[in-house]
Amino acid sequence: MKDEELSVRLREAADAHRPDRERMLARVERGMAEGRPPARPARPPRAVAPWLRVAGATAAVCGVLAFGAVAVTSAGEGGSSGERVAAPGTPAPTPSVSPPAALGALRTQDGPLWTDGAVDPHSNVYWAQSDVTLRTAEPLSALTVELRIALTGGVNSTGSWRSLPEKDFTVSATEDGGYLVYRWALKAGRTVPAGTHTFAGQYNHAEGDRDAAGDYLTAHAVRASGERASVGDYFGPDH
Known part of the structure; x- marks a missing residue:
């Protein structure tokens, strides 16, 4: 088909599809007079x-x-x-602190030396005290007690005390390896008499019941006979 013939047919088809303007205006006017929108005029099918x-x-x-x-x-x-949906990120793992020794590795009694660790019953949802009870059946010429509190939420030192004379001990509170460490070291030339003695560390923590399962204590001593003794205990529910 030639280009001229194609153009002619296109014009004829366009002319055949032109709407009847007069008829459409008449229908619009009738619709407005009757108070309803005019209906779109239907067209018969064309070949x-x-x-x-x-x-x-x-x-x-x-x-x-x-x-x-x-x-x-x-x-x-x-x-x-227009917002982009981001894929959910992987939550960061929650850090935890555990004693370096397996449960049961710490013995609570060695010869005349015995110990027990417990969270003081007067602790509350913001503050706690961990008590170390140490009992010896004979005098000690050397003694070092360490109380380790796992650095869980909000843990920070508020002080410490012991039942033995303050002047007989060097006391420190430091952070080491994920723990708040209280350390009581008997000064040279001093002795610990036979009996039951208490060492306590105090600290703030995040609001709520703090889990003390990661806390533990150790005590290393030299008996009057020159023999060494070592004991320890955990603060968890199964200690």
């Missing part, structure tokens, strides 16, 4: 030339492809809100 059907199908395909491209672009930008 369409084969070459026009092909052109229409091509235009429809192009329209579908264009709409699909817009839809994909919109979805990639987060839909109508």
